[in-house]
Amino acid sequence: MKLSEYGITNQTATTGLTLARVTALSHQQYTLVCDAGQFFAQVTGRIVNMAMDATDFPTVGDWVQVRLPQNAQDLATIERICNRQSVFLRKVAGRRFNAQLVAANVDWVLSCMALDANFNLRRLERYLAVANASGAQPAVVLTKADTTSTLINQVEAVKAITDAPVIVCDTSAAGIDTLATFIMPGMTYAFLGSSGVGKTTLINRLLGTQAYATNAVRISDNHGRHTTTARQLLRLPSGGIVIDTPGMRELGLLEADVTTTFSDIQALAVGCRFKDCTHTNEPGCAVQAAVGDGELNADRLTSYQQLIAEQATNNQLRGKARENEKINRMFGSKKLMKQKMKAARHKRG
Known part of the structure; x- marks a missing residue:
């Protein structure tokens, strides 16, 4: 088994660690391959403690640096996640x-x-x-x-x-x-x-x-x-x-390139009277004019507007979720954070 068979490009591992690629993930159980063969693996405690959400853990396709066990039947330990190309x-x-x-x-x-x-x-x-x-x-x-x-x-x-x-x-x-x-x-x-x-x-x-x-x-x-x-x-x-990958009954948007996906609408929007046109009811909207002329499908415009709104809302709420996780890791809860801040102000006073 060679990593060259698994799409390796320019990834490397630091001294003492072995480069591997994650080939399967199920309930936080990782399977990976490296030049030494196939191993089951777990992440190191440092990754767990530093993680803010699932994006900070390895996933299928990730290149990782691992510490291999002396016994091939034991778990390897994933210590680092290499930079992701996509x-x-x-x-x-x-x-x-x-x-x-x-x-x-x-x-x-x-x-x-x-x-x-x-x-x-x-x-x-x-x-x-x-x-x-x-x-x-x-x-x-x-x-x-x-x-x-x-x-x-x-x-x-x-x-x-x-x-x-x-x-x-x-x-x-x-x-x-x-x-x-x-x-x-x-x-x-x-x-x-x-x-x-x-x-x-x-x-x-x-x-x-x-x-x-x-x-x-x-x-x-x-x-x-x-x-x-x-x-x-x-x-x-x-x-x-x-x-x-498992079939998806829903695909909630967080990182989405709506601009590229709807390049036809972006091209029409250049002709709008207002640069911040939302293409709803503004005068001089070239996009709405295209819908009226039959050049642009009304359902496609609705889809464009819905995806932009959904992405903005989900990202805002995700940011709050990450901030809450940070507070929980530092203080235990928002309530404890407020108590500690109040105690600190009292001490300074």
Whole structure:
């Protein structure tokens, strides 16, 4: 086993530590590979104590510096996380506003969308906005081409909202070959998408084996159950590297490049009368004029405005969550912090 087979570029390790790449993560249990082989690992106490949120912990795809155990059956210790070249980040599911790392050091983010009843351009725009902010290159993989009778129209609709490569495939050998040709040796590709879009099926075909189980899609709504429950990095026979991730029922925005994703709206906005135009009801709005002329789809403008507002709100609330975590680590709680500040003022007085 050699790290050169896992996409290593210019990473190095300090004296006494070994360079490794995280290949799987499940419930804070890490699996990693290095030139000495495969190890299970845990993070050092220093990482735990210094962490403000999930972004301060390793994730699948990370390059890390580890201290290997004398006995190969024991846990290795992750002591440092190398600088990330790219990172795919989202808000955790539910009402909390913490961040969740999905994958790191990815060359291509493949946003997967099924061409069945689950086809949704607005959801794809959301994935593209996060992919564009990740530092990786975005591409779209349209799956289940054998389930649609409007393939040409759907592909044209996707190409109308993105300049990213669009790959159309199904479960046939020819359909998989199109995707396999796109994946280059030594590069890392993260497959992302909703449950039931067929990510795991595609990866099985690329691997040439049914290594991972797949679940049936519910006929009622064309959604699937989570097949992949743990993120994992896999080497393909072709030499490409893929990261399979659990299906996402929601993709909350934290770091998103809405500007790049909606470059058509940005280009129209240059013609607006006001530089800070919100494209809602301002006079002289070139974007609203484009909607009225049929040049711009009204739903796309609504999606643009919603994503900008959501990102701003989530980032603000995430900042508060990180600040609260900092206070808790320093003082135990906001209440104790206020008590200590009051005592300090009393002492000075």
